[in-house]
Amino acid sequence: MRPVLEAAGLGVRYRRAWALRDCSLAVPAGRVAALVGPNGAGKTTLMLAAVGLLRPSRGGVRVRGEVAFVAQDKPLYESFTVAETLAFGRRMNTRWDDRAALDRLGTLGIPLDRKVGRLSGGQQAQVALTLALARRPDLLVLDEPLANLDPLARHDVMRTIMAEVARRELTVLLSSHVVSDLEETCDWLIVLNGGRLQVSGGIEELLDGHVALTGPVELAGGGSPDGKPVAGGLGGAAVVSASRTPRQVALLVRGAPVLDPRWRARRPGLEELVMAYLRSPESAALPGLAGVGA
Missing domain, CATH: 3.40.50.300 (P-loop containing nucleotide triphosphate hydrolases)
Incomplete structure (x- = not known):
């Protein structure tokens, strides 16, 4: 359009x-x-x-x-x-x-x-x-x-x-x-x-293209240089934001991850999506131009 x-x-x-x-x-x-x-x-x-x-x-x-x-x-x-x-x-x-x-x-x-x-x-x-x-x-x-x-x-x-x-x-x-x-x-x-x-x-396409994940802390690998947990086993999915408590890790990822069965996955809400990106200025999701004809 x-x-x-x-x-x-x-x-x-x-x-x-x-x-x-x-x-x-x-x-x-x-x-x-x-x-x-x-x-x-x-x-x-x-x-x-x-x-x-x-x-x-x-x-x-x-x-x-x-x-x-x-x-x-x-x-x-x-x-x-x-x-x-x-x-x-x-x-x-x-x-x-x-x-x-x-x-x-x-x-x-x-x-x-x-x-x-x-x-x-x-x-x-x-x-x-x-x-x-x-x-x-x-x-x-x-x-x-x-x-x-x-x-x-x-x-x-x-x-x-x-x-x-x-x-x-x-x-x-x-x-x-x-x-x-x-x-x-x-x-x-x-x-x-x-x-x-x-x-x-x-908005619907963006929410459908992201997955909120929670799981036991052992699913997260070592820390990244900025101190965030890094999770493995996600296939081609990109981690937008990540947080960790002593027992649990929570991620918002973009794409379709290949999941370890210990992950719990759900569709994120709009506010959750927005806050995840605002907390991670290096992340981006820019599908809009490709989906709009000139």
């Missing part, structure tokens, strides 16, 4: 430091992509480059179609009423869908005559999201859309996003530090770590 967002050798440098380096990825149309990584990993830098607010130092990034962006601080004019905010959006966008914006805010019970600064945090997030969706974008980019929201507001925002994805072929790229917020909504995963792309691909 043709990608909506595509980066090739993308690099962004701030003075002497690289915020993003050698990033090549593709997100297919209609996907909801989770962008995950620790603080300083380059998530916001990637988003700003994708929406044209930051010029790459190297390589390039391309979006097919229209893009809308909601920054983490959800910038709105607090002195405007909601109606005035919609009127401003209407004047600034030729693709504006006024009926959809009014219907969405009416369903949410957000009064048009109230000043934005008097809305709750969840209501402000919904107004910012409504402005972005009313532009009828092909790609919606959301930087920490759930930050500082209570659980109910987080649920309402994600429900709004998924309803729009279901209504039309909208592609979404959203970042979050809370992987549990993404498990039921996202179907594509991008992991950035230290300014480099570490994981990119469909």
Whole structure:
């Protein structure tokens, strides 16, 4: 499927430091992509480059179609009423869908005559999201859309996003530090770590391609130079991360291992997969480009 967002050798440098380096990825149309990584990993830098607010130092990034962006601080004019905010959006966008914006805010019970600064945090997030969706974008980019929201507001925002994805072929790229917020909504995963792309691909394919193993400590061989246990008898499987207690060794491996019967194997969860890669910056799983046609 043709990608909506595509980066090739993308690099962004701030003075002497690289915020993003050698990033090549593709997100297919209609996907909801989770962008995950620790603080300083380059998530916001990637988003700003994708929406044209930051010029790459190297390589390039391309979006097919229209893009809308909601920054983490959800910038709105607090002195405007909601109606005035919609009127401003209407004047600034030729693709504006006024009926959809009014219907969405009416369903949410957000009064048009109230000043934005008097809305709750969840209501402000919904107004910012409504402005972005009313532009009828092909790609919606959301930087920490759930930050500082209570659980109910987080649920309402994600429900709004998924309803729009279901209504039309909208592609979404959203970042979050809370992987549990993404498990039921996202179907594509991008992991950035230290300014480099570490994981990119469909979530189900990634989970199917990994195995979590636990077994008695004698299954681990000697220690590696970095102090991690090294397990033998895994065939062509690559060890992504490993940990060991006095009695047990736990591994996350990529590929189909040939197992000693003493290993207990299971499919990993999304958060387990993400944390394993973040703890092992030298590991990578990048099947996404091969699976997306240009």
